[in-house]
Amino acid sequence: MFAIPLSRSLAGETAELRPLEPWNAEEFLAHMDRGREYIGEYIGLADANTDLDQARAFLQSYADKQAADAGRIYGIWLEGTLVGGVLFRTFDAAQGVCEVGCWLEPAAVGRGLVTQAITLLIDWAVERRGIHRVEWVVSSGNSASIKVAERLGMTRDGVMRQAYSFRGTRHDLEVWSTLATEWRRRPVGH
Template identity: 65%
Template sequence: MFSVPLGSDGARLCPLEPWHAEEFLAHLDRGREFIGQYIGFADRATDLDSSRALLRAYADKAATDTGRIYGIWTGDTLVGGVLFRRMDLKHGVVEVGCWLEPAGTGKGLATQAARAIIDWAVETRGAHRVEWQVKAGNLASIAVARRLGMTRDGVLREAMLHRGKRFDLEVWSVLAPQWRAQHL
């Protein structure tokens, strides 16, 4: 398994796989309400079977090259992750997202991890457009999009149904030429 270092404190990014289901569930349990404010899978992975099923769905997406999920570890503790919610490499478009439990916040981990997978998508896989969709009002996630050099494309009004309520969804993006220009 590969591991990408994130910063100087020993944090690392690694694939999240079905065999991580117990650790993933423990992570969600530690931050379920915090994560669940914005991320739907916090409400879906509530026991070992549903945790394993969610990770299995992403393993299936990885196998079909339509999505991937990665964990962010500090030491031996899973504190968050990043993912390709969808990958359409035929058209050069991927959607990236992130989440953290409270113990992982304020350290730049989401930005560093997202930067690593965006680099891979653009430089290795040839993605042209990287999207970031975020519930309006999720200021921490919007700040990550800004730090990544993304541009706010617009708002999809009431496009997100979360916990029985409709919310606006902001769409942010960066194009491959812009991404490369930032990293010269």
């Protein structure tokens, strides 16, 4: 329905952000298959989408969240291929709080795509929807995701020790956030 161009990737490729919808399930599953090991290192997204029915149901769950104004999901396409995505995992306009998240397949890492896409999401949440607090929750071991939070100018609020069990291992979760007032006064280009 629409595509928002991202600045050219650091490698000069054309990239865009688009809604990721149930009809994209085959493309989404192919993307998960390409990046399953990398994507699944810290998050359960890859494990939860191993066949077409699961992929369709996952994307439908976000279509339902969007209809309820409780979440949204977008894909990142690089040179016409779905390579990752960003989302509002939770979205509570009444409380003014949301949580953003991301994932990428290995071929798209290091191009600045997630930082650009999340910036668009946070801009929209703060400026259009009046969100006061945007959260980023990440496994302490996921240094790439932590670097994105830092590039976005987020503040590390704290660590929830061993709060997340994934693939038989307990992980510490870090909570990062930005407040609307902080987001609006960040330096240009961030």
